[in-house]
Amino acid sequence: MANTPTPRRGRSAVVAEETEPSRDGAAHSPNRKRKSRDQPSPASPVSSTPQEKRSSLTGRVSCNADTKEGIAKIANTGITCCSPKSPRKRLFAGSPQRSRWNPADPVQLSAAKEAFHLSSPPTTVACRDSEQNHILELCKTCIKQGIGGSLYVCGCPGTGKTLSVKKVEELLVAWTKEVGLQSPITLSISCTSLTSTSQIFPKLQILERCCLQKVTGASSPLQKLRDSISKRKPPFCERSVLVILDELDYLITKDRAVLHDLFALTTIPSSPIVLIGIANAIDLADRFLPKLESLSCKPSVVTFRAYNKDQILEILNQRLSILGYEVFDAQALEFCARKVAAASGDMRRALSVCLGAIEQFEKELKMDEKEKKMELVGFNHMDYALSKAFRTPVVETIQSLPQHQQIILCALVNLLKRRKTSTVGDLNKSYLEVCKSVQVAAAGATEFSSMCRVLGDQGLIETVGNKTREEMRKTVGLAVDAADVVFSLKVGEEALTAFFQLLCRRRSRNEARD
Structure with a gap:
């Protein structure tokens, strides 16, 4: 029997066969290599239906019922089967990004400035969890036991002392409601608002409202407070009194009597006062309150250290968020x-x-x-x-110096980084080496000594030695902070050479203009 010729298949038949699922449920891939030129190419996605377009984006699988259900799940979860084209897109594919602002929009510009204004405190105080917990635990102990206590919060300016204490005040109110206690009465006083140190005690007379015994005939406001506290009889009032004194160092007097009397109020057996003093001086309790230690009423000390680079960056990002x-x-x-x-x-x-x-x-x-x-x-x-x-007067003075005098200052800073003391001769050698490395004509010994005297007259360097002693053997040092020199010239410890080269380029430009 003769073989009958196979009928020629059209383009539509080929497409239907390609989309037909196989026996094992898998679909034939339309992207496989063509075996002959006569085999037609798969249908163009331009002429495909919306369902076929979705199939092409998710791996060109067949459009049976199971596949449609899988595609719907993928579409709902927002997962893309295709990988990002560039490494940057691949890196940030799963992380949310902030949209860029529009500087021309006055509303956005005003909001950006408001976020960094000092009068806009954040809802949470970042990087100060341990300090806040220390203050909070002491206040909780005093409130639970119904006793007085004192705490001294110290640290450099701008380290979050006052902000942290205010946050503790809010946490105390929430805690007392949670445990079923009465919230403490809070009295906040800025000592800078007082015209004299003795005015602090009349300010504290408001404490008589919190179940303190009223006293008549007292000789002074301080004595009236003492008598009012000491006459309290059990059962004492359940409400404690939280007294926050900001800028406590303004109350330092010659005999330190005001500070002693303030902290002594918390040591009276029936005292409800929890005193928190805030100041910048780290060693105030040791220097000005030695008597309190002998009376066993020295306050606890919480020190706020200066922020480092990572902490400052975290707080700035918190404001931007x-x-x-x-x-x-x-x-x-x-x-x-x-x-x-x-x-x-x-x-x-x-x-x-x-x-x-x-x-x-x-x-x-x-x-x-x-x-x-x-x-x-x-x-x-x-x-x-x-x-x-x-910008300070010292910074302005250094920035206005001639080129060689600035080089002398930088050479001295670099020299003092390696050794504690230096002589004028050592400084001269360092100056000559720097001038040679940056190809600047160095000044002679006489001119160098003259420039050192000029820097000394301006209060930037100082030389120590007898008048009869040779000039080059005298000890030389900085009369200003080295950080001011570095900041004035905008160089780091390892970038002095680059700064000198910058000076040379500026000098050559000025000569070219002339």
């Missing part, structure tokens, strides 16, 4: 954190610098229409704000 969009370039924000941490660790200074950078950014937008293409507050804006914030 409430906006919902990016404002600063990441490098600019880290630059601010590093500079402030190296200088003082003052968080208030960091917030002021960021606010100044935003204002400088806004100023440039208004001055030049071309600058409106900028989308973020950049490094240059932050650098300008930092220079303005840390």
